[in-house]
Amino acid sequence: MWDKGTASVFEVIVECAQFTAMWSLFAPGTGGFGGERGPARATAADRGPGTIGAVPTFPTQAALYRLTGDRHHIHIDPEASARIGQSIPILQGLCTLAAATLVMARDRGAHPADLTSLHGRFTGPVVPGDVLELESWPDGAFELRRDGAPVISDAKAVFV
CATH class of the missing domain: 3.10.129.10 (Hotdog Thioesterase)
Structure with missing residues (x-):
């Protein structure tokens, strides 16, 4: 079990001439988040039914x-x-x-x-x-x- 207060998110960016790849790594037990939570993304229910x-x-x-x-x-x-x-x-x-x-x-x-x-x-x-x-x-x-x-x-x- 991990403590939500001791987790971090690491942002990773890899760039080259053909593309830029970005991802986030969630790392439990590595430190606090700090700051206010950002805005939430739209949920599937907000978009209506899809294909x-x-x-x-x-x-x-x-x-x-x-x-x-x-x-x-x-x-x-x-x-x-x-x-x-x-x-x-x-x-x-x-x-x-x-x-x-x-x-x-x-x-x-x-x-x-x-x-x-x-x-x-x-x-x-x-x-x-x-x-x-x-x-x-x-x-x-x-x-x-x-x-x-x-x-x-x-x-x-x-x-x-």
Whole structure:
């Protein structure tokens, strides 16, 4: 259990000529937040119903995704995943986000290389082989769910 008063968020920015990648890392036990809480983002309920689609994953997807260099053991070793409270290995978060982005591109008639902006919040685990529910809105906002529970929320994919 962690104390909300002793957590920090670290902002990471990687820039090159082709893209800028930004993400935040939540680190329990590393210090206080300080300051006022910023404005909340619009929730799915505020946007009204979106378009529902499916994002299939396949049982060996985590093993294949390891070829990108993500070799964390929780994604392949049942003993390692059990140590973090997962009964079976979970799919990498970025792999899950990529799978949703490919479906978003297809549904919008865009090529995946036309992606200009992507963000989302990882909120739950995905097991390789799950078929996820994608709810998306015309502005590119989306939420990805597993068995009705969000696994990626506050998400948006923008294509050229």
